[in-house]
């Protein structure tokens with residue numbers, strides 16, 4: 001049913017043609033078989049051979065016509081079916097990626113979700129066009145079977161159950177084999193995912209240097225082989241059990257077929273059926289059995305692919321349920337809610353708590369802070385203290401478990417997430433090296449709003465502000481250079497050059513809140529100085545949330561929040577915090593000491 005619905009949504013005409021013509025072809029199969037009785041009756045009657053052949057001719061013409069028509073109908077149906085498959089494929093791929101790109105970010109931190117995603121993507125998605133194809137094959141097989149069965153029923157009522165008897169063993173064997181295969185794959189999902197990750201590590205260019213310099217080859221190969229050996233053992237066991245099922249099915253089918261022919265022989269011997277009818281019955285049985293073989297195969301395939309397709313459907317349902325409901329608000333519902341202000345006077349984080357899925361302890365514990373329009377606010381703290389997590393909550397990427405983030409008086413969890421994302425630019429600590437042109441790496445899918453030319457002033461301004469203009473000047477095709485060596489003509493950038501592009505990306509997005517999460521880790525001293533100067537001057541009037549370990553650069557911030565184990569432990573401007581002689585003062589003085597100025601460590605002094 002799901003397959004039919006999918007095919008219908010993919011293309012109604014092709015679906016209707018496929019189903020309609022297959023049914024019609026079945027009618028002609030039955031018609032052809034019945035006409036065969038006429039041919040045989042004429043040929044087996046008394047009289048001279050030429051006369052018998054002449055008598056058989058009208059029925060023969062009917063048989064030939066039925067066969068030709070059936071072949072024509074099936075050819076057109078096959079064409080419609082072949083057209084359906086790519087259309088179905090497109091639908092299922094779109095549905096999956098629409099869900100994976102919209103699910104809550106926390107879903108992608110959930111290992112069960114990732115396992116299900118892998119099953120749906122690697123096997124389930126592929127199964128969809130196959131399910132449609134096999135569903136049509138089931139229909140074709142059923143129609144052929146019904147045609148043969150009806151013919152047999154018309155010829156003699158006893159012949160019909162005999163035909164069906166031959167179906168049982170093969171059907172059983174096929175279904176058992178498919179179930180064994182499916183459940184084995186199910187147990188192997190985790191192993192296969194680990195193998196994928198390892199194969200990616202061993203074959204991707206970006207890991208190649210590290211594998212060599214850390215001499216990781218034997219370790220990775222050993223790990224890979226460990227998983228591969230387990231997978232092989234499980235699959236060999238599967239092959240053995242499938243063979244047993246298949247052989248048992250074949251033996252039983254052979255016995256059933258022999259039984260059918262013995263029964264037919266007996267009926268002929270006892271005169272229960274005339275010779276011509278027995279001849280047609282043999283033909284109908286063979287046609288029926290052929291249809292049956294096709295049908296059983298198709299049902300089996302349909303069942304097997306259906307199990308994988310079921311995984312795909314279950315995953316899509318689960319993924320869609322993890323898209324925040326507010327992301328799907330209708331226009332009318334949206335209009336009833338208070339919108340997020342385009343700009344804000346104040347962002348307030350109120351008592352926010354957040355725990356990553358599967359984590360034992362919260363990463364944020366009752367955090368409160370505020371950011372006023374036009375301020376530069378800094379988050380500092382040691383590794384793992386929760387700075388990035390807090391920035392993500394403030395950017396609307398994660399929803400707090402408790403507490404809220406308010407833009408003026410509107411909570412981020414009351415508006416569609418895209419409304420928040422559009423108003424925030426993030427220069428992230430970890431960013432993607434997009435395999436696109438330099439311009440696209442700066443504009444990120446927004447290019448259509450700007451003329452896609454070198455003269456786009458916004459691109460040039462953002463690049464200049466980030467020092468990315470110097471990077472682009474060194475590229476063979478300027479902004480049109482593809483930044484991926486895997487493609488012909490692609491260029492490779494250094495870590496710092498990539499970071500300059502990432503910074504330009506943040507500046508290009510004209511958002512009122514700019515979040516800079518360790519924006520200078522890979523930058524050289526001059527580029528770093530330039531960037532902090534820009535941030536200090538509020539990056540063209542934006543409000544800036546700055547996360548950095550370079551404490552010399554946060555001195556100018558309007559307010560500094562110090563995080564420890566997911567809590568704000570100190571807050572104030574630089575001078576206040578230095579005077580407090582807490583963690584900030586300790587970290588600041590440590591860095592200052594490293595640069596030659598050596599004020600005493602306030603904690604030690606204390």
Ligand SMILES: Nc1ncnc2c1ncn2[C@@H]1O[C@H](COP(=O)(O)OP(=O)(O)OP(=O)(O)O)[C@@H](O)[C@H]1O
Nearest residue numbers: 109356359363381382383384385386387388389390
């Ligand atoms: N995706 C995740 N899933 C589970 N736990 C996570 C995830 N990301 C971060 N954490 C945990 O949350 C805590 C805070 O991490 P976060 O990245 O916010 O720290 P940070 O202050 O930005 O650190 P750094 O200075 O190293 O960038 C850490 O204990 C970390 O292990």
